[in-house]
Amino acid sequence: MKKIVELNKKKVPVVRIDKSLNKYDNVVLFPEKVEKAKKDFEKFGLPDLKKQGR
């Protein structure tokens, strides 16, 4: 029978939820960085995991 095993869960911190942070979800707090990310994505795309010998 197959089962799923997940590794390294212990590295994932326990996170306390604070609903007051939800107000930021639809707000871009760092627009210049997001713009740079878009430009780099358009120019360079994403790394090719296959070519990079994963």
Add this chain to the structure above:
Amino acid sequence: MKLDRYEFKAGDKFLTYEFLSEGPKGKIPKVIQFSLVNQASLLFNLAFGDKDRETGEIDDMVITDNGDSEKVLGTVVAAVYAFCDKFPEAWIYATGSTEARTRLYKMGINKYFDIVQEDFEIFGLTQNEWERFIKGKNYQAFIVQRKNLKFNV
């Protein structure tokens, strides 16, 4: 090696995180945000900055100088783990607001490289392309993706 980090809180969607930096300048609230850049590729931008206690404004250009930059970076790494637990297929892009900040990111990746390389694909952006992150090398930006930790037995 364990991540030296602050405790943090997150919004319901795990897109925004907040923690307190503690040092000689006092307790300074910091906000980390993952912003969607491209839906089809599940590419998110990672950025963080100080929150002004009075105005609530977020500033990623301010030099806090609270003597805890490594612990702050450790906290950001922990937030990346938390985020990827919810969005395991996401790509996370990060760059500094200045070249000095980008070098600080590089130092952070170097410091925690042995921990994070087990769990993440890590790339740096050269002048021309993405390449696998090489410790000590300068890059314009970074991108990571959680390695697939699920397998059938």
